Amino acid sequence: MWQMAVEDETPLLHVKNIKKYFPITTPFGKVKGHVKAVDNIDFALHKRETLGLVGESGCGKSTTGRTIMRLTEPTAGEAIYKGKDLFQLKGQELQALRREIQMVFQDPYSSLDPKQIIGHAIEEPLTIHKLGAKKERMERAMDLLHKVGLREDQYYRYPHEFSGGQRQRIGIARALAVDPAIVICDEPVSALDVSIQSQVINLLQELQHNYDLSYVFIAHDLSVVRHISDSIGVMYLGRMMEKAPTEELFAQPLHPYTQALLSAVPIPNPKLKKERIILKGDIPTPINPPAGCVFHTRCPYAEARCRTEIPMPRDLGMNHVVACHLYD
Amino acid sequence: MQKECLLEVSGLKTTFLTENGPVTVVNGVSFQVSAGETLGVVGESGCGKSVTSESILRLLNEKTTRYEGEINYKNRNLLSLTEEEMRSIRGNEISMIFQDPMTSLNPVYTIGDQIAETIMIHQKVGKKAAFAKAVEMLRLTGIPSPEKRVHEYPHELSGGMRQRVMIAIALACQPKLLVADEPTTALDVTIQTQILDLIQDLKQQLDMGVILITHDLGVVAEVCTRVVVMYLGEVVEEAGVEELFENPLHPYTQGLLQSVPQLDGDRSKKLYVIKGAVPSLTNVPKGCRFAPRCNYATDLCRQSEPELMGNRHKVRCWHADTNLQKEGELYVADGS
Structure with a gap:
């Protein structure tokens, strides 16, 4: 319903080759290696578009989101927003741009201050960005409560009085307080029960439609992301394995990892006995990722070249990008 | 080919004695499990599915918990056994695996010690024999080079490996019944498939009954033979897996099935929403417990509570027959 054609070609946010390496130090502070949490991730986000980032734990999807927000400093790369590189901004400029990119976190229980009434929690971003007088801020908070499906009289309540789903609504209201253009949603529905999950997904879509928002939607649940x-974008061990428009990706998953991931999703239909690709082994640690293609240790099609040469992302048409030697 | 009934839970009622008075968390739950069968117990948080499984093994603190009803296993009511008798059943005849493999293993013992411990408690074997059995169990659960792994500590293993170790401990004494409480919830999807496959495999090899507690309807569809749906401490529907997914009768089950996005679903449609939230157990609605969230609720539903009715397909709803006829209508999302 909300999937309209992308009107203009220049993306709202263009992330180029970002890297985030966390140093591993000895007890004396000597760097002895790096965890390559995010390694050369590229993507473009257009207005009103939702980009999903999927992958299993440790694939770097959350770190990607946090790096764009500058919650952790990037090791390398660029993130171009409105002609400016987010990673070069400092002080006032950074503050101003941060207003336009907001984040919704996974755990609605730990992302709210238990001692702060939720009205004030929603107003806090406005106070930080010095927007509006006290009374206006309060009105704005009341308005937001209403928009996310809560009642205005709940303004004076404390977080413990709300259920998980309601807390996630508060988190969303808070992110929307400063009128952002982009919202980075980091696993926003993973902690919620199925019946509540669908309420929050619908709310996110409604808000996107009403306020022209762009989302980076980080999740591990493929059906939700779809x-x-x-x-x-499908990530594995800090790298982007495949990237494509949703319909295209599901109709024709090209990367062996994507294929395995899709086939592993349990389908709520007992009559459908599908062929499952069961990957052997575990996800290797990002401290010492496999040489060559990071997936080769679990890939059913791995050949000699995969063990030595890193496959470069290739566009196979229709915006379908895949990093795999099978398609060279 | 109906096999003998292994475990029969009838009218189980588990009440927590809290500071604010008793709270009944499981209210009159009944079901049966036979050998070679996987029974799925599904529901959202707070529906009492985990407490049901903990009641079967009597894992709850008995000073603050009151059990009523019967749990019959091999002609004995587990609820009337002494603690000592119960201990000879836990881990031996009935085993359990838990959701979080990170916290259910002891960090200061090697995994070999932990598997051998179970074996030595229940079988009269020495340490050496127990360790040999531990290696064998690790091999059975698909852990590579088990002779080496058996001397490792839990922190040296990944999440999926740890869950395999949990399974090895649970199955070390070849129990007749395995209770798996959300065994794959903490794991990644590709690891989840491995573990579910393993449980299915071992179930067949050892001819066990399995009770699989989960919130994931996809998992239920893939591995269970029969399903019990719980809501607010009660069973609202029970049926064979194909029957339940094809022909869900309770509005709650229907809602649950609809609200999950499907891999082949229509993306332009809004997701179906069950209105409201699960009420608190201290303030259970009068009449049918689902009535405040149900689109079909009538005065009858708000006044008196329906019984779980039916034979092979059981449902707790006053309007189950009419729902069946109106099935087509329900599939239109209300958009609230």
Whole structure:
């Protein structure tokens, strides 16, 4: 319903080759290696578009989101927003741009201050960005409560009085307080029960439609990501394995990892006995990722070249990008 | 080919004695499990699915918990056994695996010690024999080079490996019944498939009954033979897996099935929403417990509570027959 054609070609946010390496130090502070949490991730986010980032734990999807927000400093790369590189901004300029990119976190229980009434929690971003007088801020908070499906009289309540789903609504209201253009949603529905999950997904879509928002939607649940995203990036061990428009990715998954991931999703239909690709082994640690293609240790099609040469992302048409030697 | 009934839970009622008075968390739950069968117990948080499984093994603090009803296993009511008798059943005849493999293993013992411990408690074997059995169990659960792994500590293993170790401990004494409480919830999807496959495999090899507690309807569809749906401490529907997914009768089950986004679903449609939230157990609605969230609720539903009715397909709803006829209508999301 909300998936409209992308009107203009220049993306709202263009992330180029970002890297985030966390140093591993000895007890004396000597750097002895790096965890390559995010390694050369590229993507473009257009206005009103939702980009899904999927992958299993440790694939770097959350770190990607946090790096764009500058919650952790990037090791390398660029993130171009409105002609400016987010990673070069400092002080006032950074503050101003941060207003336009907001984040919704996974755990609605730990992302709210238990001693702060939720009205004030929603107003806090406005106070930080010095927007509006006290009374206006309060009105704005009341308005937001209403928009996310809560009642205005709940302004004076404390977080413990709300359920998980309601807390996630508060988190969303808070992110929207400063009128952002982009919202980075980091696993926003993973902690919620199925019946509540669908309420929050619908709310996110409604808000996107009403306020022209762009989302980076980070999640591990493929069915949820498929439902909400216009295009999807599949990550594994800090690298982007495949990236394509949603319909295209599901109709024709090209990367062996994507294929395995899709086939592993349990389908709520007992009659459908599908062929499952069961990957052997575990996800290797990002401290010492495999040489060559990071997936080769679990890939059923791995050949000699995969063990030595890193596959470069290739565009196979229709915006379908895949990093795999099978398609060279 | 109906096999003998292994475990029969009938009218189980588990009440927590809290500071604010008793709270009944499981209210009159009944079901049966036979050998070679996987029974799925599904529901959202607070529906009492985990407490049901903990009641079967009597894992709850008995000073603050009151059990009523019967749990019959091999002609004995587990609820009337002494603690000592119960101990000879836990881990031996009935085993359990838990959701979080990170916290259910002891960090200061090697995994070999922990598997051998179970074996030595229940079988009269020495340490050496127990360790040999531990290696064998690790091999059975698909852990590579088990002779080496058996001397490792839990922190040296990944999440999926740790869950395999949990399974090895649970199955070390070849129990007749395995209770798996959300065994794959903490794991990644590709690891989840491995573990579910392993449980299915071992179930067949050892001819066990399995009770699989989960919130994931996809998992239920893939591995269970029969399903019990719980809501607010009660069973609202029970049926064979194909029957339940094809022909869900309770509005709650229907809602649950609809609200999950599907891999082949229509993306332009809004997701179906069950209105409201699960009420608190201290303030249970009068009449049918689902009535405040149900689109079909009538005065009858708000006044008196329906019984779980039916034979092979059981449902707790006053309007189950009419729902069946109106099935087509329900599939239109209300958009609230």
